[in-house]
Amino acid sequence: MSERTQAAVETLExxxxxxxxxxxxxxxxxxxxxxxxxxxxxxxVVRTTLSRSLSALADRGLIRERGQRxxxxxxxxxxxxxxxxxxxxxxxxxxLRPVLERLDEEWLGIDPDRLTDxxxxxxTTANPYAPVTHHAxxxxxxxxxxxxxxxxxxxxxxxxxEAIEDGAAFDLLLAESVAESVRTDRALADAFESIVDQPSVxxxxxxxxxxVYLGVVDRAVxxxxxxxxxxxxxxxxxxxxxxxxxxxxRFDALRRExxxxxxxx
Numbered sequence: 700m701s702e703r704t705q706a707a708v709e710t711l712e713x714x715x716x717x718x719x720x721x722x723x724x725x726x727x728x729x730x731x732x733x734x735x736x737x738x739x740x741x742x743x744v745v746r747t748t749l750s751r752s753l754s755a756l757a758d759r760g761l762i763r764e765r766g767q768r769x770x771x772x773x774x775x776x777x778x779x780x781x782x783x784x785x786x787x788x789x790x791x792x793x794x795l796r797p798v799l800e801r802l803d804e805e806w807l808g809i810d811p812d813r814l815t816d817x818x819x820x821x822x823t824t825a826n827p828y829a830p831v832t833h834h835a836x837x838x839x840x841x842x843x844x845x846x847x848x849x850x851x852x853x854x855x856x857x858x859x860x861e862a863i864e865d866g867a868a869f870d871l872l873l874a875e876s877v878a879e880s881v882r883t884d885r886a887l888a889d890a891f892e893s894i895v896d897q898p899s900v901x902x903x904x905x906x907x908x909x910x911v912y913l914g915v916v917d918r919a920v921x922x923x924x925x926x927x928x929x930x931x932x933x934x935x936x937x938x939x940x941x942x943x944x945x946x947x948x949r950f951d952a953l954r955r956e957x958x959x960x961x962x963x964x
Contacts, residue, residue: 723762732768794819801911838855844915849874856891871903872904872905873905918943
């Protein structure tokens with residue numbers, strides 16, 4: 700690491716170690732010169748903490764005192780922009796982590812930056828089936844669904860049936876393990892029987908492991924992951940155009956190698 704990079708790391712660490720320093724830089728960068736009293740009300744810390752933060756930022760050349768007001772320097776403005784970017788990207792990484800930590804980077808095949816605006820529904824102790832509930836709710840209102848299923852259940856199939864009866868089109872790709880479960884599990888078989896012969900439904904089988912759920916539900920893309928026990932862990936949902944393009948390409952590639960599903964082979 701070069702000396703300049705080390706200095707940059709130390710500056711970033713210094714600023715972000717204190718929320719009050721971050722807020723001071725944000726306020727001064729946005730509004731220009733600000734009085735100590737206004738900063739005190741905005742930053743909401745005790746006066747001694749505010750004084751220490753102002754002095755430390757001034758000592759590093761990030762702000763200056765002029766008369767009874769403080770203003771940001773050019774260097775401080777650069778640091779404020781860098782901190783804002785770092786915080787934004789780190790917040791996105793933390794929010795997306797329940798999904799991204801379980802995805803193989805090669806499988807993902809898309810710049811994670813495209814996912815920064817995505818939402819994530821995570822299973823919790825209080826609501827362990829939150830991803831499934833959200834997934835089922837989107838199916839209920841869908842008009843066109845293309846989905847790669849490494850697993851399935853009766854509830855999503857029942858929701859799909861209701862949507863299909865309302866005119867929705869479903870194109871489903873099943874992992875071989877799912878196809879076998881449908882054939883051997885009476886409840887799953889009954890649920891599948893209610894949709895598989897519908898003219899707006901296509902069901903095929905992919906003869907290989909499917910690591911995650913991938914769905915294109917109208918304009919939204921969904922990526923679902925499971926924990927080590929096979930239970931749904933989190934569901935990511937994105938409406939980014941490039942993510943949708945990638946998802947459709949991945950779906951079409953899998954569909955080309957799939958074979959028709961037969962409930963009674």
